Amino acid sequence: xxxxKTLVVTATLATAAFGMVGCGNMSKQDRNTAIxxxxxxxxxxxxxxxxxxxxxxxxxVGGVIGNQVKTTN
Numbered sequence: 001x002x003x004x005k006t007l008v009v010t011a012t013l014a015t016a017a018f019g020m021v022g023c024g025n026m027s028k029q030d031r032n033t034a035i036x037x038x039x040x041x042x043x044x045x046x047x048x049x050x051x052x053x054x055x056x057x058x059x060x061v062g063g064v065i066g067n068q069v070k071t072t073n
Contacts (some may be wrong), residue, residue, distance in 0.1 A: 028071050036063050037063035041058050062070050
C-alpha cells in the first residue's frame, strides 16, 4: 500500500510541475482562471468530503470567479 501511495504522490507532483511549465506565457486573466479552478477544486473536495462531483463543481465555480477577477496591472 505504501508503494502505491508513493507512486500517486510522485505522479501528482510531476503533473503539477509539468503544468506549471505551461503557465509561463499565460495572460493574467488566464492565470487567475487557472488559480481559481485549482483553489475551487481543493475547496470543493474538502467541503464535499472528497466527492468527485464536489471537486469538479468547485473547480468550475472557482474558474469562473478567477476569470472575472480584474487586476490593475
